[in-house]
Amino acid sequence: MPAQLLDGKVLSQRMYAAMTTQVQELTTKYGRPPGLAVLMVGDNPASAAYVRNKERACERVGIASFGTHFPTDVTQAELEQTIQALNTDDRVDGILVQLPLPGNHLDGTALLLKIDPSKDADGLHPDNLGRLMRGEPGLRSCTPNGVMEMLKAYDIAVAGKKAVVIGRSILVGKPIALMLLAENATVTIAHSRTPDLATVTQEADIVVAAVGRPNLVTADMVKPGAVVIDVGINRIPTESGKGRLVGDVDFAAVESIASYITPVPGGVGQMTVAMLLHNTVLSYSRRLGET
Numbered sequence: 001m002p003a004q005l006l007d008g009k010v011l012s013q014r015m016y017a018a019m020t021t022q023v024q025e026l027t028t029k030y031g032r033p034p035g036l037a038v039l040m041v042g043d044n045p046a047s048a049a050y051v052r053n054k055e056r057a058c059e060r061v062g063i064a065s066f067g068t069h070f071p072t073d074v075t076q077a078e079l080e081q082t083i084q085a086l087n088t089d090d091r092v093d094g095i096l097v098q099l100p101l102p103g104n105h106l107d108g109t110a111l112l113l114k115i116d117p118s119k120d121a122d123g124l125h126p127d128n129l130g131r132l133m134r135g136e137p138g139l140r141s142c143t144p145n146g147v148m149e150m151l152k153a154y155d156i157a158v159a160g161k162k163a164v165v166i167g168r169s170i171l172v173g174k175p176i177a178l179m180l181l182a183e184n185a186t187v188t189i190a191h192s193r194t195p196d197l198a199t200v201t202q203e204a205d206i207v208v209a210a211v212g213r214p215n216l217v218t219a220d221m222v223k224p225g226a227v228v229i230d231v232g233i234n235r236i237p238t239e240s241g242k243g244r245l246v247g248d249v250d251f252a253a254v255e256s257i258a259s260y261i262t263p264v265p266g267g268v269g270q271m272t273v274a275m276l277l278h279n280t281v282l283s284y285s286r287r288l289g290e291t
């Protein structure tokens with residue numbers, strides 16, 4: 001029997017519907033909508049598309065967006081001043097810097113440190129990452145939080161399960177490992193220096209692939225009945241020249257072995273934007289003393 005799809009499209013639509021009502025009520029109560037500021041530098045086409053998706057999603061649920069687009073040669077000081085101004089702008093509840101930054105002249109970590117942690121919609125400030133590590137409330141990073149939301153929505157038990165996370169990035173690998181641990185999974189983090197990756201993943205009840213390499217996870221690496229979460233986003237060339245989006249998992253082969261699997265597109269990526277909006281509303285609510 002093929003695996004059941006974990007449908008990020010359906011789940012994110014459901015979240016948007018609920019958020020639309022919530023945002024309407026909050027806007028009436030407090031006299032202003034929640035606001036999200038996205039800083040985009042340069043013109044990487046994929047980043048521009050993600051930023052457009054974020055702005056469209058905000059518009060759909062009634063969140064105000066304050067997008068700022070900078071040329072590639074913007075200075076670090078100019079970006080830091082913009083962040084400082086957004087920190088004190090009462091219309092803004094969430095701030096994020098779209099990644100990756102172009103060139104080598106900008107220090108992304110230094111920019112993140114400038115964001116007021118209570119407005120850190122991406123959950124990437126060390127304060128929020130530290131809160132995650134300590135199990136304290138804070139803003140959680142969007143993609144990992146979206147994965148946890150998917151597992152919850154499909155009633156997939158995590159406690160007591162063996163989870164293998166492939167990838168150790170600060171954006172996905174490390175935070176998802178901590179979130180699975182917080183839900184009492186036994187977590188292994190594998191990476192490019194892990195010898196014999198297949199032996200490690202074959203043990204897993206839950207596999208999370210977050211590396212950015214097409215077909216990294218093949219059928220022989222997956223235990224029958226495992227839950228497979230594909231966080232990879234890889235655009236591969238096609239004859240038409242348009243390119244095709246694939247994840248890190250050989251979907252066609254793994255689908256017949258796993259119990260649940262996320263598609264790409266239409267899986268985790270959809271949840272990333274939904275969780276960003278969720279964080280913006282959460283930050284607004286906390287800043288106004290709602291929660």
Ligand SMILES: Nc1nc2c(c(=O)[nH]1)N[C@@H](CN(C=O)c1ccc(C(=O)N[C@@H](CCC(=O)O)C(=O)O)cc1)CN2
Pocket residue numbers: 049050053096097098099100122142143233245264265266267268269270271272273
């Ligand atoms: N500051 C940040 N930068 C980046 C993040 C992030 O969370 N914060 N994540 C990625 C890019 N990203 C959001 O920024 C993102 C990636 C993918 C999707 C998505 O909806 N994917 C769709 C397919 C879309 C397509 O066809 O290209 C899907 O999987 O269905 C949304 C957001 C790196 N940078």
Ligand SMILES: [Mg+2]
Pocket residue numbers: 008263264265266267268269270
């Ligand atoms: Mg996806």
